Amino acid sequence: MIICDDCLNVLKKIESDTIDMVYLDPPFFSQKVQCMKASNGVEYKFSDIWENKGEYLKYMKFRIQEIKKALKKTGSIFLHCDNSASHNLRIILDEVFGEENFRSEIIWTYKRWSNAKKGLMPGHQTIFFYSKTSDFKFNTIYHEYSPTTNIDQILQERIRNGNGKVSYKYDEIGNIVLAKEKKGVPMSDVWEIPFLNPKAKERTGYPTQKPIELLEKIIEISTNEGDCILDPFCGSGTALVAAKMLNRRYIGIDKSPSAVELCHQRLEAPIKTESRLLRVGADAYRTKTDEELAILNMLECDVVQRNKGIDGFLKKFYLGAPVAVKIQKPYESFAEAIDLLNHAGKRKKCSFTVLIRTLEGLVDSEILVPSNMIVLDELKLQLGVKLSKYDKKIMQR
Amino acid sequence: MIICDDCLNVLKKIESDTIDMVYLDPPFFSQKVQCMKASNGVEYKFSDIWENKGEYLKYMKFRIQEIKKALKKTGSIFLHCDNSASHNLRIILDEVFGEENFRSEIIWTYKRWSNAKKGLMPGHQTIFFYSKTSDFKFNTIYHEYSPTTNIDQILQERIRNGNGKVSYKYDEIGNIVLAKEKKGVPMSDVWEIPFLNPKAKERTGYPTQKPIELLEKIIEISTNEGDCILDPFCGSGTALVAAKMLNRRYIGIDKSPSAVELCHQRLEAPIKTESRLLRVGADAYRTKTDEELAILNMLECDVVQRNKGIDGFLKKFYLGAPVAVKIQKPYESFAEAIDLLNHAGKRKKCSFTVLIRTLEGLVDSEILVPSNMIVLDELKLQLGVKLSKYDKKIMQR
């Protein structure tokens, strides 16, 4: 169900103790008009300009009070905000829900396109998680153990001796005692989820749109199938889409008719872009071996991950243009490596290119090295060559 | 300088506008006695129990007010806290420093062992960064580009056409136009730094000890060499150790005599488990730089510590004897390096020795390289030589 109105009016009419979870993504107190034009030409906007902070906080407090009423005893609220007013909002949550019902300060972190600012790049938003009572619904999600974890710690039972020291437990015959099966690491309060990319198909053209991925996590930890979710600032309807996909009931409220219309459209054909980054992990993009990275580091390069011909660029330009660096791969002949680097270097308008030779084999005199390509032999290769010269000298004696 | 007293007393005596940066890691309002036993048997503890939150906040406000007075106009404060009272503390900071001087909410994230609590695992702490004025000192740290980044947009200049669409820029003949040199990505406000491993050497046994890497970052972005740093709750002195290693002056205050004693000990012989970030200051405390280790790794060496003449041995013997490898140090002349390696190599009965030259300077023809010593030039040195040859060619034209 989607309702077009100020959420305060609607919240007042909702029956008490009926909602399982409320997610709200209200204006952040950015003191700007959030505006965006969708590809179909529709312009979505909402004003986040306030007389002063007090006015904003009063507006929020009225709504948060009504939300508490609407929630079931086992229900919880997730308030999405950023550092413009997060501390003030949490004070309100403390007042309305009680400090003892604070559950978590969830940090949503992401990397985003940058801007040139004096200071640190903003890379997170905050979601406050409060419950109506201490008897709240919660589903623990387990993640895999981190690769650095010692597997012994997972499989073996541990024991605390008299001094308070912890050690592994052994039975009478000296065999290790296996711990009861562990499910993994419970999810932390820091969530790394890619920011909804400007090019993602999931984008609707509505400003400040949140990724479905984020809402799925919130819904999964706090509700079960069939539960009822309320989003009083539903905007493009991301929470409703996530709720529908996870078989939860939902109520969305927004005072903008165009937003409500967008929600209806979206719910009929929800698009969730699968984040390749999330699926394969950032490491899948990192294709360099440690040795290659060491060489690039020594030469003071920026590493390039998505180019067959180029492994990195010198941090400094040379003759006003970049210098591409390539390290010969084990499966590449010298001639192939030259070719790949030369082509890529030309496309990128490099003044010079640097090829690091890693494989032995006489440099065929017919192989032409371009005049602006510098070929260096990797240190181990140089050492091998020099040592073999001594070999020959000794043989001759 | 380390002072044993309640910081309020000391802060009142500090001259106004004299401190460049204040880092404080006060009690978090955990309502517990923080207690830990160090390996040497000394028990460190401090009480974090308060009558009520108001009392705690009053205590903090008095001190934050004095800190502001002590700071220079260009100075900043970093207040470390966790979600027990972070919102209340930020309200105080807003009051004392002004909302307009809020700079960042830094999130320190880490993965830690699970506790079986209902809810999300706490995995972060917060550091509020405020400056005294808008004219604050700040050093931007640049990181490498995300592995998903497309290098074209880094290298190519872009242009905005009439419709406001952005596309790559081409010159009259249709060639791409290069953008000016880029520095990398400015550091974000979310810092992933491993929680101090309980067994790490760095651990002194002081409760709530923070990793040195965290303090290094804070110090590097907000101060320059010679600046004065104040830590009014210095505890085990991590901030002071970091300050010392980065050549900053420091004032530490703690009301516990055992903490002050511990600080003195640590400052005399700082131990650092994680030293990747430091190059300048840390060299005094460790034997091999990352670059040296990379070279030794590439040559497939076993690394030797604490030997002036030898940095490593090839894993393989040559002519039935070990081969010693030395990398020329920044403070060694070529002749000195040869001498050191030659002597050490003879003592260890090496068949050959390998010297990696890292510094420019013509190889004096009078310098005699022993017949069983192989001299190789480090890659960056080779590249520099080759590029300067091109320079000369161009100059001659």
Next chain:
DNA sequence: ATTCTTCCTGAATCTTTAA
């Protein structure tokens, strides 16, 4: 001073081209 406009950036996708 205040508001408006334009510029700049790079993460992560989408689109096109090459194999």
Next chain:
DNA sequence: TTTAAAGATTCAGGAAGAA
């Protein structure tokens, strides 16, 4: 036809410049 690599595109949001 399918897949992978290379290239193109968009947006949030400060900064700098203009009105």
